[in-house]
Amino acid sequence: MRLPSATLETGPPVPLGLCGLARLVRRRPLVLIGGGLLTLLVVLALAAPLYAGDPVNMDPFKRLHPPSAAMWFGSDNLGRDVFARTIFGARISLLVGLLSAACAAVAGLVIGILAGYSRSFDNIVMRVMDGLMSIPTILLAIALISLTGPGIGILIVAIAIPETPAVARLVRSVVLSVRERPYVEAALCGGARLPKVLWRHIVPSTIPALMVQSATVCASAIMTEAALSFLGVGVPPEIPSWGNMISSSRLFLSIAPMTVFAPGICLAVTVLAVNLLGDGLRDMFDPRAKRRR
Amino acid sequence: MAAYILRRMLSAIAVMAMVGIFVFLLLRLAPGDPADILAGDTATEEMVAGIRASLGLNDPLPVQFVYWVRHMLGGDFGISIFSGRPVLELISQRLEPTLSLSILTMILAVTVGVSFGILAAWRTGGLIDRLLVVFSALGYSVPVFVIGFFLIYFFAIRTHWLPVQGYKPFESGLGPWFVHLILPTVTLSLAYIAFIARVTRASMLEVLSEDYMRTAAAKGASSYAMLFHHALKNAGVPILTVIGISFAYLIGGVVLTETVFNIPGIGRLVVDAINNRDYPIIQSVLILASGMYVLINLTVDLAYTLIDPRIRY
Numbered sequence: 001m002r003l004p005s006a007t008l009e010t011g012p013p014v015p016l017g018l019c020g021l022a023r024l025v026r027r028r029p030l031v032l033i034g035g036g037l038l039t040l041l042v043v044l045a046l047a048a049p050l051y052a053g054d055p056v057n058m059d060p061f062k063r064l065h066p067p068s069a070a071m072w073f074g075s076d077n078l079g080r081d082v083f084a085r086t087i088f089g090a091r092i093s094l095l096v097g098l099l100s101a102a103c104a105a106v107a108g109l110v111i112g113i114l115a116g117y118s119r120s121f122d123n124i125v126m127r128v129m130d131g132l133m134s135i136p137t138i139l140l141a142i143a144l145i146s147l148t149g150p151g152i153g154i155l156i157v158a159i160a161i162p163e164t165p166a167v168a169r170l171v172r173s174v175v176l177s178v179r180e181r182p183y184v185e186a187a188l189c190g191g192a193r194l195p196k197v198l199w200r201h202i203v204p205s206t207i208p209a210l211m212v213q214s215a216t217v218c219a220s221a222i223m224t225e226a227a228l229s230f231l232g233v234g235v236p237p238e239i240p241s242w243g244n245m246i247s248s249s250r251l252f253l254s255i256a257p258m259t260v261f262a263p264g265i266c267l268a269v270t271v272l273a274v275n276l277l278g279d280g281l282r283d284m285f286d287p288r289a290k291r292r293r
Numbered sequence: 294m295a296a297y298i299l300r301r302m303l304s305a306i307a308v309m310a311m312v313g314i315f316v317f318l319l320l321r322l323a324p325g326d327p328a329d330i331l332a333g334d335t336a337t338e339e340m341v342a343g344i345r346a347s348l349g350l351n352d353p354l355p356v357q358f359v360y361w362v363r364h365m366l367g368g369d370f371g372i373s374i375f376s377g378r379p380v381l382e383l384i385s386q387r388l389e390p391t392l393s394l395s396i397l398t399m400i401l402a403v404t405v406g407v408s409f410g411i412l413a414a415w416r417t418g419g420l421i422d423r424l425l426v427v428f429s430a431l432g433y434s435v436p437v438f439v440i441g442f443f444l445i446y447f448f449a450i451r452t453h454w455l456p457v458q459g460y461k462p463f464e465s466g467l468g469p470w471f472v473h474l475i476l477p478t479v480t481l482s483l484a485y486i487a488f489i490a491r492v493t494r495a496s497m498l499e500v501l502s503e504d505y506m507r508t509a510a511a512k513g514a515s516s517y518a519m520l521f522h523h524a525l526k527n528a529g530v531p532i533l534t535v536i537g538i539s540f541a542y543l544i545g546g547v548v549l550t551e552t553v554f555n556i557p558g559i560g561r562l563v564v565d566a567i568n569n570r571d572y573p574i575i576q577s578v579l580i581l582a583s584g585m586y587v588l589i590n591l592t593v594d595l596a597y598t599l600i601d602p603r604i605r606y
Binding site: 127128130131132134135136137138139140142143144146147148219223226227230231232233246250253254257260261264265267268271272275276 | 307308309310311312314315316319320323324330430431433434435436437438439442443445446450541542544545548549552553563564566567568570572575576578579582583586587590
C-alpha cells in the first residue's frame with residue numbers, strides 16, 4: 001500500500017523557550033487558533049461545576065423546552081438542562097480523547113523505536129501492526145468492548161489500540177533514517193550504551209513527527225468515542241457525553257433540534273480545534289509541506 | 294512482474310492471517326468463558342457444553358485455531374445467538390442496502406472529489422482552492438452522524454423535500470430507492486470528498502510543476518488538455534490509492550450512517566448484534582470487512598502497473 005505520506009524533514013529539534021514560543025505563535029496562526037480554542041474548551045470543561053448547573057437533575061415539568069434565559073439550550077426529553085449536559089459532556093470527550101491519544105502515542109513510540117532498531121522484532125511486530133491496521137477502527141473497538149463490557153478504562157484502550165499502528169509506523173520510519181546519521185554513529189563509537197543513545201539521540205528526533213501524529217490521533221479518538229457512545233457501546237449512559245446525548249435525543253430532532261445540535265456542534269468544534277493545531281504544528285516543523293499543500 | 298504479483302499476494306495472505314489470529318485470540322483471551330459468551334445470557338448448561346464441544350474449546354489453542362479457520366474457509370461463520378440462524382445468511386440478507394449506499398457514496402465521492410481537487414490545483418489560491426481549505430477542514434472535523442442529523446433536519450423535517458429515514462429495496466423501483474438514498478449518500482461522502490480532493494490537489498500540484506507541463510503550455514496546449522491529458526494521468530497513482538483506502542474504510546461510516554437513517558443493512562446488523570450481545574455476528578463482520586480492505590488494497594497495488602506504465606516491478 002502506498003500512502004502519499006507527508007514525510008517530515010526532521011532536522012535538529014526546534015528550541016522552545018517562552019520567547020521563542022511567542023514568536024512561533026505569532027507566525028503560526030493555526031497553532032494559535034487551534035491551541036487557543038482547545039485551551040478554552042479545557043478551561044470551560046474543568047470549570048463546569050462552577051457555572052454550568054446540574055447535568056443529571058430531571059424535571060418532568062420541563063420536558064423538551066425550547067432554549068430560554070434559564071436554560072440556554074433548552075431541555076431534553078427527561079427535563080434535563082442541555083447546556084449543563086453539553087458542558088459536562090466536554091469533560092468526558094476531552095478526557096477520553098487525550099488519554100487515548102497519549103496511550104497510542106506512548107505505545108506507538110516504544111514499538112516504533114524497538115522495530116526501527118531490532119530487525120527480528122521489526123519483522124514480527126510490524127506484520128501484527130499491518131493486520132491491526134486492516135481492521136476498521138470502529139469495528140475493532142466494538143468487538144473489544146462487546147467482549148469485556150462497557151467502562152471508561154476499556155473504552156480508552158479500545159480506542160487506543162486501533163490508532164497505535166499508524167504511530168508505530170511513523171516513528172519506525174523516522175528511526176530508520178536517523179539511526180544512520182553521523183551523530184548517532186559518533187555517540188556509539190564514543191562508548192555510549194544503546195539505551196542511552198536511543199533516549200538521548202533517537203527519541204528527541206521523533207518528537208516533531210510524533211506531536212503532529214498525536215494531534216491527528218486525538219481528533220480521531222474524540223470522534224471514535226462519540227461514535228461508540230452514539231452506538232451505545234461507549235461511555236455508560238448515566239454519564240453525560242456528546243455521543244450518548246445525541247443518541248438519546250435523536251427521536252426528538254423535529255421537536256427540540258437543540259438537544260441534538262448542541263452536542264453535535266461542540267463535538268465538531270473540538271475536533272476542528274485539534275485538527276487545526278495538528279495542521280499548524282506540521283507547518284511549523286515542515287515548512288516545505290506547507291508550500292506544497 | 295509475476296514474482297511481484299506473487300509476493301504481493303503472499304503478503305496479503307500474511308496480513309489476513311494476522312487478522313485471523315487477532316480475532317481468534319480476542320474471544321479466547323477475553324475475561325470469561327468463550328462458550329458462555331457465544332451461547333449468550335439465556336443459554337442452558339447443555340447448550341454451553343454443546344458449543345464447547347462443537348468448537349473444540351477443550352483442545353489446545355493451535356488445534357482450535359485450525360478448526361476455526363477451516364470452518365470459515367468452508368463458509369461456516371457460526372450461528373447467531375439471537376436468531377439461531379447462520380451468520381452468513383443474515384449478512385447476505387443485509388447486503389443490498391449496504392452495497393447500494395457504499396457504491397453510490399463512492400461514485401459521488403470520486404467524481405466530486407477528483408474534480409474539486411483538479412479545479413483547486415488549476416488555480417492555486419483562487420476561490421475554489423480557498424473553498425476546498427474550508428470544506429476539507431469541515432469534512433475532517435464534523436462526525437458523519439452529526440452531518441446526518443443536520444441534513445435530516447434541514448432537508449427532510451423542515452422542507453419535506455426528502456424522506457427522513459428508511460430504505461426502499463431496489464426492486465420496489467429506481468425512483469423510491471434513489472430518493473431514500475440521497476441524504477445517506479451525501480452524509481457519508483462528505484468526508485471522503487474532502488480526503489480525495491486534498492490528495493488530488495496535492496498530487497496535481499506536484500505534476501503541474503514538472504518541466505513537461507511547461508513544454509505542453511509552450512506548444513499551446515489548452516487548459517483542458519493540460520489538466521486532463523498531461524497532468525491527471527501522471528497524478529493518478531496517489532489518487533487511486535486514496536480511492537482504494539476510502540473504499541476500504543467505508544464500513545465504519547456505514548455503521549453510523551445506517552444507524553442515523555435507519556437503513557436495514559450490515560451496519561444495523563452490527564448495532565443490533567451489540568444490543569443482543571451477539572458476538573458471532575460482530576466477529577464475522579470484522580473478518581469480512583478486513584478481508585475487503587486487504588483485497589481492495591491488493592487490487593489497487595496491482596492496478597498501478599495498468600494505469601502507470603512507468604511502474605515496472
